[in-house]
Amino acid sequence: MKPEFENIPLYKNEENHRFEITFEGHKAFIDYKERPGKITLIHTEVEPELEGKGAATAVIEKTLEYIEQHNYKLVPLCPLVFAYIKRHPEWKRIVDENFKGFEE
Template identity: 60%
Template sequence: MKAEYIGLPLIKDDAAKQFELTVEGHKSFIRFNETPHHITLVHTEVPAALEGKGVGTTLVEKTLEYIEQSGKTLIPLCPFVFAYIKRHPDWKRIVDPGFKGFDH
């Protein structure tokens, strides 16, 4: 995570079902579905103005930290999140044991 993004708050908007991070006036988000036991991340979107600045990675990292602290497990259906976890396999520790996507 880039140093300039560390202090930015991750917002969990339950009504919109998305985790949000605002950088330079632009909102990036990850859409989610939630049950009492896990959070499924389904889609990540970063505005074109922020692409290539590490915002997407920061959003994923902050979201994974939130999920870990919540005690829930993760189902990473979003291709961006899935790819991030493949590059950082230590995050598999929060992936729901029923998710078999990394086995292929």
């Protein structure tokens, strides 16, 4: 994660079912669905003003940290989150054992 995002807090917007960060007045977020003990990440989006600045990576990393810290299991349906975990396989430790997307 780029240093400028490190101290930006992650907000769990339960009303809109998304994890959000705000940087320079603009949002990056991941839509999610929550079930007991499990969070499914569905879609990642950044406002155009944040494209190419590392905001998507920052919101993904902060969300994965949240999921791990709160003892959830992850279902990474979002293609961007899925690709991030493929590049950083250490995060497979929080992926739900029933998710078969990483099998070769």
